[in-house]
Amino acid sequence: MIDSMKTALFRTSGGALLLALGLALPGCSKEEGPVQPVADGATVREISQGELIGSTTPQGAHAWLGIPYAAAPIGDLRWRAPREPARWSDRYEALDGTRRCLQYASEIEPGFEGGELAGSEDCLFLNVWAPPGPVDDLPVMVWIHGGANVWGFGGQLDPSRLALSQNVIVVAPNYRLGPMGWFAHSALRESADKPEDGSANFGLLDLIATLRWTQDNIAAFGGDPDRVTIFGESAGAFNVGALLASPLSEDLFDGAIMQSGGFATHTMQEAEFGPDTEGARRGVASREALAELGISDAEQTPATMRAIPAKDLFQAYQDLRPDEGGLGDSIDPIDITADGIVLPEEGLPALLASKAGLHDVPVIFGTNRDETRAAGMFDDHFTRSIGGVAFFAKDTDAYLAQGEYPSATWFERAVAGPATLRAKAGSAPVFAYRFDWDEEGDAIVSDLATLIGASHAMEIGFVLGDFESPYTDPFGFFFTDKNEEQRLKLSERMMAYWGNFAHTGNPSKGPARTSLAWRPWTAEKRRTMVFDTDETSGTRMMRYTGSMEALVERFAADDRFRNDVDRCKSAELAADTAISTGVSPGPWRGLANRYCQKSQEPS
Structure with missing residues (x-):
């Protein structure tokens, strides 16, 4: 079962991370509305x-x-x-x-x-x-x-x-x-x-x-x-x-x-x-919601269903949502x-x-390097907080490890796998990317670069060129004066590639000048564009050499995990990530079961 916390952070929510922070940091959002x-x-x-x-x-x-x-x-x-x-x-x-x-x-x-x-x-x-x-x-x-x-x-x-x-x-x-x-x-x-x-x-x-x-x-x-x-x-x-x-x-x-x-x-x-x-x-499911409303199978006619007040229908779905500590209503x-x-x-x-x-x-597939890292932010196994506002990782290495494997699984299942299949099956070019920007500011005294990193949805402002919207940075913590110069340069670079792709079907060819050729993914070379600022690792092409087998081997040998509970939580999230992208959980469900069971055994 994918719980609602995990669903909010990775299942398909463009604003889930902001919602999470909104709950953690009440009263900090921008109050002004859009200009009429x-x-x-x-x-x-x-x-x-x-x-x-x-x-x-x-x-x-x-x-x-x-x-x-x-x-x-x-x-x-x-x-x-x-x-x-x-x-x-x-x-x-x-x-x-x-x-x-x-x-x-x-x-x-x-x-x-x-x-x-x-x-x-x-x-x-x-x-x-x-x-x-x-x-x-x-x-x-x-x-x-x-x-x-x-x-x-x-x-x-x-x-x-x-x-x-x-x-x-x-x-x-x-x-x-x-x-x-x-x-x-x-x-x-x-x-x-x-x-x-x-x-x-x-x-x-x-x-x-x-x-x-x-x-x-x-x-x-x-x-x-x-x-x-x-x-x-x-x-x-x-x-x-x-x-x-x-x-x-x-x-x-x-x-x-x-x-x-x-x-x-x-x-x-x-x-x-x-x-x-x-x-x-x-x-x-639909009939489950209708049953929650007390509408029998015999009563479920088109006219009856279309007459259900929208508020009641939404309430039925809300009542059926598993109560697992999720975010918001x-x-x-x-x-x-x-x-x-x-x-x-x-x-x-x-x-x-x-x-x-x-x-x-032509298709571009991409993910962010730290898609799921922030799932650990609200787990008191990995973090402590002051008044539920300022968050700190109890152990930075373990915190980074818990988010690494589910995030890498997302790339494997939503980029590497699909890109390879499409490169083999189709004639149109396929391109791949990974977004690595992680230069957020501090929230109160929390280090967002560590807690969030290159998280889910963080690239949207860079692609659309909108860093002012309350939906990209409602608290003014992510996009600061300190990171503005390099951030805007990276945004210009990404918009150029996206724009060229719209013009020609090739992100490196078009009216916008790009200093680095974004080469297509092939089953043999698996070339991937990595987006980051020049003052950190820089935007660059890399050859993706990973695999699910190598990822699992690295997971098993990773000494940043402090105990079996760390491994249990990371493997569970990796399994749910795989399912959410449309594939089986692969080895992660078995690993989760093994480590979760071990974590409950008496020492």
Whole structure:
């Protein structure tokens, strides 16, 4: 069983680390909200739905925020594929990027109480950023936000710097989250008006609708519909992986970037009814939530289910969440499902190795060096704290070791394995990276470089060029004056590679100058770009020589672990990491069982 603490830190949460720190450091978040956009006549555009006007961002990009790309999925459209949006007769003011799909708000968000049910079912809006005109035929980058597929929205971050520096159009959609985005039930399939209505993946269908809207409308903003790259982090990257395999997204994009993702899928049986055994549980199934609401099988008709108040449905999922000391008022529904409609029934891990299993487009796979290290921060076996605010590692070596092996497993399972399979199966190039930046400041008197390191989600600000958002650094501890110069240089370098990839399908070729060639991954050479500042280890190419066997051998011989409890906790997290990325736990479950059992034996 993956507990909710681990789920929050690595399962697919682009903002989980910030949520964790928000709980640990109450009252430290930035209180000011975003600057309210002002309509700018230079941004008037005509799209298929009518005329609209946007604004100019503080950085100088043009932005259109909150454009409806599909009809509101409410009433009879709940748990159906998205429908075409309505036209408007008056000029539409695209000035509000704050609307979101239903979710429990986190502690870090200005204007919300932690655990408040925020957003609306009427949420299918997207945002567009572009260099100021006139521009034409620019590549398009569609950003898919993270947040465990239960949290986040397309307007959380401002990619103006990415759009301006790389001469690209950036599109960032909302998509249905939690049980509104992923819900499987035979009654819905039997009453479907069209095949897509029988899916279990309504959030993915929203993303496909975004890509279709982009094909039809992006030229009005200066974009080229024939050059579309999808990219996302954490849950967003898992969704990118699903889109790579979906027959419904074929020819809608020509490049993909997966930042800290994987290829996990669930079966329809699991999504609708639950796992065969509790030991195999990976989330809450649809019928389990309905039973929690007291709705009998006979009463589970489409009309009855669509009439359930959203608040009650979310509460049912929350009540079914295992109480294991998790962070915040979250939920854990089954999400990406091999439903035979959006995703083939064999599931993503099998499709990954098949020559025709994924769309044959250039792909970048990457993770952060210390993805899971911060899981140890809130474990009093590894740390002590003063008032639950200032954290210290009890033993620095043991603390670093506990996070190293799960993080390395994530790279092995979400980068090395998939990159090798795709390099063998496809003809398009595959690229790999690891993000190593770990120069955070101190929180109170806590050493964040040690406690967090190059953690999950830390690279997002570097890629999008947004270090000011409350969603990238709500407390001002990560991105400081001291690390600004080198940090901005690294961000410029990463944006250049991402931008070149959008322009040409090759991160080293394009309008942006890059001093170091990012060479593709092959099964033989396994070349990987490592991103770090020049004053530390520097950005460099390395040849990845690791393997799961070598990792396990190193784990067994690592004398930084103080005892069997250290090894038990690290191996458990490594096993859960492997499962979360879509593969078996490999040797880690056996190692966890061995060391956890030994740790309980009398000395």
